[in-house]
Amino acid sequence: MKTVVLLLFCVLSLWAHPHTFVDVHMDIQKSKERIDSIDFRWEFDEMTSSMMLMEFDHNGNGTIEADETSYAYHNYFMPLQEFNFYTDLKIGGKTVAVSPQNFKMSIRNNRVCYHFTLPVDAAKDRVALEFYDKDNFVAMVVKKRFMHTTLKYAIKDVDYDFYFAYRVEFS
Amino acid sequence: MSEYYNAFLKQIISWQYELNRLVSGEIRGINDENFLGVYATIIGIAFLYGLIHAAGPGHGKALVAFYFAKGKESYKSAFKLGYLISLIHAVSALAVTFGIFFIIEKMFRHNFDAYSQKAMLVSAVMILTVGLYIVVKSYLERRKVHEGTPVDTKKSRYAIAFSVGVVPCPGVMTIVLFCIMLKQFTLGILAAVAMSIGMGLTISIAGILSVVFAEKMQPLMRSKGYILEMLSGVLIIALGGFLLAANLQS
Numbered sequence: 001m002k003t004v005v006l007l008l009f010c011v012l013s014l015w016a017h018p019h020t021f022v023d024v025h026m027d028i029q030k031s032k033e034r035i036d037s038i039d040f041r042w043e044f045d046e047m048t049s050s051m052m053l054m055e056f057d058h059n060g061n062g063t064i065e066a067d068e069t070s071y072a073y074h075n076y077f078m079p080l081q082e083f084n085f086y087t088d089l090k091i092g093g094k095t096v097a098v099s100p101q102n103f104k105m106s107i108r109n110n111r112v113c114y115h116f117t118l119p120v121d122a123a124k125d126r127v128a129l130e131f132y133d134k135d136n137f138v139a140m141v142v143k144k145r146f147m148h149t150t151l152k153y154a155i156k157d158v159d160y161d162f163y164f165a166y167r168v169e170f171s
Numbered sequence: 172m173s174e175y176y177n178a179f180l181k182q183i184i185s186w187q188y189e190l191n192r193l194v195s196g197e198i199r200g201i202n203d204e205n206f207l208g209v210y211a212t213i214i215g216i217a218f219l220y221g222l223i224h225a226a227g228p229g230h231g232k233a234l235v236a237f238y239f240a241k242g243k244e245s246y247k248s249a250f251k252l253g254y255l256i257s258l259i260h261a262v263s264a265l266a267v268t269f270g271i272f273f274i275i276e277k278m279f280r281h282n283f284d285a286y287s288q289k290a291m292l293v294s295a296v297m298i299l300t301v302g303l304y305i306v307v308k309s310y311l312e313r314r315k316v317h318e319g320t321p322v323d324t325k326k327s328r329y330a331i332a333f334s335v336g337v338v339p340c341p342g343v344m345t346i347v348l349f350c351i352m353l354k355q356f357t358l359g360i361l362a363a364v365a366m367s368i369g370m371g372l373t374i375s376i377a378g379i380l381s382v383v384f385a386e387k388m389q390p391l392m393r394s395k396g397y398i399l400e401m402l403s404g405v406l407i408i409a410l411g412g413f414l415l416a417a418n419l420q421s
Binding site (some may be wrong): 048 | 176177180181184187188191192194195196199341342345346348349352
């Protein structure tokens with residue numbers, strides 16, 4: 001039965017496989033025993049960025065200004081709430097709701113970046129994060145070089161049958 | 172089985188991640204002196220990208236496989252169908268990208284999303300129709316004569332190709348659009364064609380594997396070949412139903 005469901009699922013995600021790649025950078029500098037918050041930088045791939053810029057950069061001056069950031073925030077970033085921002089924050093093994101704050105945007109090397117802070121407030125060894133898109137349309141990519149912290153951590157692959165997730169565990 | 176699928180999916184994604192970076196880097200680095208070399212590189216990478224891209228979930232591989240599971244088909248027709256799909260895929264991607272970009276320069280994503288959603292609905296309905304067509308035809312033939320004449324495969328084959336190909340691949344469109352924005356129009360078209368050829372090859376392989384399966388099953392089923400035909404139709408109807416439900420929900 002699982003095989004049949006898997007096969008049907010493959011077809012359901014007909015236009016997935018993915019089309020957008022996001023480098024997930026995490027910055028945790030202040031924390032020692034507790035993680036108060038995590039600063040995120042999502043870097044979109046260059047091709048997706050060019051499409052985003054076409055829409056966000058209304059005046060076409062190559063920078064993202066306050067009104068353009070506000071437009072992107074309301075029309076593109078906040079709707080990701082439906083997908084839990086592709087981020088599963090677990091504290092003590094339990095998933096907690098994520099509420100990104102201080103949303104900003106920038107352009108680095110022709111790539112659009114979303115910057116935001118995620119409040120955590122938990123002992124570091126109780127914190128784990130998983131990144132995935134169930135529809136496989138967006139690939140959330142976590143690599144060691146994207147981690148900016150002195151805390152000890154491990155990056156693991158998690159098998160969720162129809163999609164996979166990167167899991168970051170702190171210790 | 173899911174762990175193999177998962178590992179496969181991860182590998183496919185990581186290859187695409189690297190290829191995506193490579194393509195964008197090469198296109199941006201193009202200049203008057205290196206353009207020939209870069210063109211050749213991009214076309215090569217786009218072909219490989221298409222090959223790997225279509226190996227991920229979707230692109231009608233399951234549909235093509237179910238279609239050929241009904242038997243009475245050759246490797247050649249599986250190969251042809253794979254390429255028919257990729258041809259329609261490329262044409263629709265190029266037409267939509269160039270069309271929307273030049274007619275309505277702004278709001279590209281909104282227009283594409285709206286078009287894509289409608290195209291997916293049309294696609295789901297067509298898939299359902301093809302499945303029903305195969306089942307009904309098979310049933311009627313069975314009733315008329317025990318050794319029924321084959322279904323008019325050409326018509327349903329074109330319908331399959333159109334139903335899968337009509338939805339432009341966002342992967343192809345992203346490359347085309349990126350090229351348009353950097354004023355590399357010819358390269359955009361060439362890359363789309365190369366990527367579609369790669370995708371066609373992967374889709375054809377799914378069809379050919381299914382033909383092999385049907386051939387192996389035929390001696391076992393003997394005169395009961397219509398069972399495979401019916402099963403193929405039912406599976407196609409199920410796929411169309413799932414797609415339609417998923418699209419109506421979103």
